[in-house]
Amino acid sequence: SQQGEEDPQALSIQEGENATMNCSYKTSINNLQWYRQNSGRGLVHLILIRSNEREKHSGRLRVTLDTSKKSSSLLITASRAADTASYFCATGGYQKVTFGTGTKLQVIP
Amino acid sequence: EAGVAQSPRYKIIEKRQSVAFWCNPISGHATLYWYQQILGQGPKLLIQFQNNGVVDDSQLPKDRFSAERLKGVDSTLKIQPAKLEDSAVYLCASRFTSGRYQETQYFGPGTRLLVL
Numbered sequence: 001s002q003q004g005e006e007d008p009q010a011l012s013i014q015e016g017e018n019a020t021m022n023c024s025y026k027t028s029i030n031n032l033q034w035y036r037q038n039s040g041r042g043l044v045h046l047i048l049i050r051s052n053e054r055e056k057h058s059g060r061l062r063v064t065l066d067t068s069k070k071s072s073s074l075l076i077t078a079s080r081a082a083d084t085a086s087y088f089c090a091t092g093g094y095q096k097v098t099f100g101t102g103t104k105l106q107v108i109p
Numbered sequence: 110e111a112g113v114a115q116s117p118r119y120k121i122i123e124k125r126q127s128v129a130f131w132c133n134p135i136s137g138h139a140t141l142y143w144y145q146q147i148l149g150q151g152p153k154l155l156i157q158f159q160n161n162g163v164v165d166d167s168q169l170p171k172d173r174f175s176a177e178r179l180k181g182v183d184s185t186l187k188i189q190p191a192k193l194e195d196s197a198v199y200l201c202a203s204r205f206t207s208g209r210y211q212e213t214q215y216f217g218p219g220t221r222l223l224v225l
Contacts, residue, residue, distance in 0.1 A: 042216030
């Protein structure tokens with residue numbers, strides 16, 4: 001079963017706009033990770049946020065975590081065509097990493 | 110640094126046939142995972158190895174799927190016999206078991222399987 005559920009399922013924006021996607025999960029976590037998957041390829045790790053952190057930045061990425069609501073969001077600022085991909089949240093860390101259903105992002109040049 | 114290698118990249122078989130996938134993890138990564146990703150879904154963990162021992166295979170359909178990791182390096186995943194619903198991308202991932210980035214998994218490009 002999927003631990004995380006992302007929304008929206010699909011998102012289409014213009015280049016330069018910001019993209020926000022959300023992840024909700026069911027059980028308590030130690031950390032939450034976000035991965036990107038380009039079409040036809042493997043997943044690439046983007047960022048990890050621990051349960052005692054509320055916000056984390058990495059370049060154009062900003063991740064927030066609200067453990068009381070069991071939710072996380074990923075914000076990509078100033079989007080580029082190369083950001084077109086599917087984005088997955090994942091919980092678990094060391095054992096039984098469980099991925100969400102993914103958000104498919106399309107950035108239109 | 111070389112990434113996770115997988116082969117073949119694509120495979121087409123008929124139902125009831127057998128198929129095997131191979132994975133070579135990043136050097137030094139003791140933990141290895143096999144995932145099944147059905148089109149439009151997130152990856153689902155099939156099996157996790159720590160060196161050559163199985164840590165978790167609770168979601169592996171053991172009546173038809175098997176996996177091994179001899180000598181704690183390369184791994185193979187086998188399906189015998191294949192069913193139509195096994196059509197998916199099979200992803201291999203590996204990670205360190207200690208250090209700063211131990212929770213980060215590194216994925217291979219995957220093997221796309223089509224069962225006809």
